Amino acid sequence: MKKSTPEERAPEVQKARASNRDWIRSNRTWDYKQLCELLSDRRSRITMVKELLRRGFFIKNQPQESDVTLDPDDNSATTAPATTTMTTTAAAARSATSSTREADYSSILRVAEPDFLRINGNLQNGLALSNTEKTMYRYYCEALLVFCHMQRPQAVENLTDAEWVKRIQHGGRVVTGTSSMQIALTLDEEAWFQMYYKQIRPDSIRHGKFSRGFFLSSSGEAVHSVSQDMNHFHELYKLSTSKSQDVRRAVETAAKNLTADQQKAIRIYLACGTADSKMLQPHKIVDTAVLLDSLSGKSEETSAAATSDVIMGQHTFQKDFSAFVARFPVSLEGQPPCKKQRVDSGYPEDATFYLKWRASQYAKRLEYLMLTFMSKNYFILPSEHFTLRKPTAATVARHIAKEGWKANYPKPEKIQWLWKPAPKRTIETDTFIIRCVSEQVWPGLAIKDFGAEQGHGVVATRPFSKDEIVCDFHGKLITGAEGEALLEGIHNEAMCLFFFKVGQRSLCIDAQTVPY
Incomplete structure (x- = not known):
């Protein structure tokens, strides 16, 4: 690759980074419990832990710092005095309690996952959902951001539809976010969020409301309290409520044995609207997300296996429900x-x-x-x-x-x-349309960057019905023939001509020389 151009090297660099991240997940992560099974001698085990950390390995479920300190006369766990044994046992109990509490913070995701994947399967099969199922699906997506990606509820509330359509793929992840958070979703998570965006969110949109929030309540308003949603979510499964700050605190504690650069990257990833978080590049966001996964013991392989198990159960469920409908026709x-x-x-x-x-x-x-x-x-x-x-x-x-x-x-x-009318409605006195024109804010539209070649373009963030007004178009009204003549003279530049018909007349709006 020495003589290759930067454009030719870029794909190979991305492949190398992705391979490196996979290698880190599989070959540079140890579990302290596994070390205890392999090395029963305490001195040997502690020495190995220190050496692994020195060489840059990650170790999950580490004990307290005081428990990995060797006394001068400490030769092994079997020859340690009684007081040492009691101290070690107490410390191990504290470590186990801490580990259990950290696991409990995200227990809602583990407990609700089968129901969530079942609902996701129903969406993929085009089955109708109840309002309760739609709300539960939204709760789970919010919980992923709070308890898996460790984001503050306020940052989740600020996510908009326009920011979602601007998401980008990088290094096997999907990077998205707002001014107050930057996250790297897995491909499965991105598919789940897109399913909510395409299949559930449109049902919550109400005519005449300007809500641009990604997560919408059943009333059509942007979700105003993700914390309250999480409380309700835990109540559904009769679990004690977990707080986002507890999750973030547990992660910061687990990261104490990482390098200074890694700790800084995690602090920035968890930061809310700081100057550093706004300057993060996509590859940095992805690398930090992978690092967080290694701390929590999460792996994409484990998630894929769980998803596969539930999908296998989906076929049985669908078959049984088909028989149920045959027995009790709808x-x-x-x-x-x-x-x-x-x-x-x-x-x-x-x-x-x-x-x-x-x-x-x-x-x-x-x-x-x-x-x-x-x-x-x-x-x-x-x-x-x-x-x-x-x-x-x-x-x-x-x-x-x-x-x-x-x-x-x-x-x-x-x-x-x-309901939509059969004839075209008059819009001159429609207060909603007048407001959209005057403020130039059209619900359901967002501007997205398609790259250097295509530039910026307008995309829809919700479905539009037939005869529904999408936006206005400014320009000089001319005949269709005049528009065709102008079109022939346009080369290698954006075309701003809008052709349409009124009855049998062909007309054109010329916005080529009209400012936005």
Whole structure:
């Protein structure tokens, strides 16, 4: 590579760094418990620990510093006096208690993981989720940032949709963040967050609200208290609440035996909005994330194995639920099977299938109501159901009452929000559109850098419905023929011409010479 260009060397450098990180995870990390099994003699074990640390190895579950100090007359654990044995035992107990407490901080991730992966599998298979499952999925993603990536709740609250679309891949990780945090997600974690962004978050968006937060509550507002969400998450699984500061403190304690540079990198990774954290380069963020994983004993191989186990169970679950639906068909007017019916038919006592059945019925009823109030075909639905104006909540409520539904149906307000008119609506007096034009803030859009060749571009951060206004376009109105003539004279520069039709007329907006 000596005679290669920087562009040719860059991919090989990235491969070398990735290989080095893999090697560190597998070959430069020891567990003190493993050393205890290999070296029963205390003096030999302590000597080995010091030598490994001196050579730059990582050691998990290290004892207290006082417990790795050799006394002048300390030859082995078997010849130590009684007082020494008691001190060592007490120190080992303290170390075990500390290790257990550190594990407890992230126990919510371990306990909730099977449910989370099951919900993720349902999303991948296109199955409808209950509101509880959507909220639980969001809680787990927030918990990953707080308890796995050790970020402050306030920093998680500040993550926006625009910052998410600007994430970049580097060294087998995905780097994203805000002005107050920079993190390197694993590829699995990035896929989970993207699933939330694409499949769950759009259901929380409300028309007329300007929320740009990545995590949205069911009301459409940005999550204002991740700490409160974490409290609720622990309550769901009847676990004692863990605090983010306890996790961060445990990590800082575990990093005391690392080199000064490594400790500094971890402090910057955990920092909240400091000048140093804003200057971190992607490769530094990735390297520090890998280092944190080695401290916590986490490995991507372990995560992949756990995911594989749950996915194998997913196939059995889906097969059983298919049989469950065949036994208890989902219909608009039906009632979900009670516990006795489920048990008598040979299904588990828990409410898993019951909740899935209700979610499927809810989706059917939502689809039925949308067809009722949006259909333009008089031959499909009775004419009194068709309206050229947005139905009122009272109108939708009356229709629901006629159907005889007592529970498990969409709120009338949701039908109002989802409803779209058949003809084009006038926008001159629409206060929401006027506000967007005057402030030049359009919900659902973000600017992303696509690299030196393509430059900056606009991307959508939420789905748009047909006939929905996306943004405005400034420029001089000309005929389509005039626009075509201008287009022929544009070479090697950005094109700012927008062609459209009004009836049979071809028109064009010329923004080529109009400032933004």
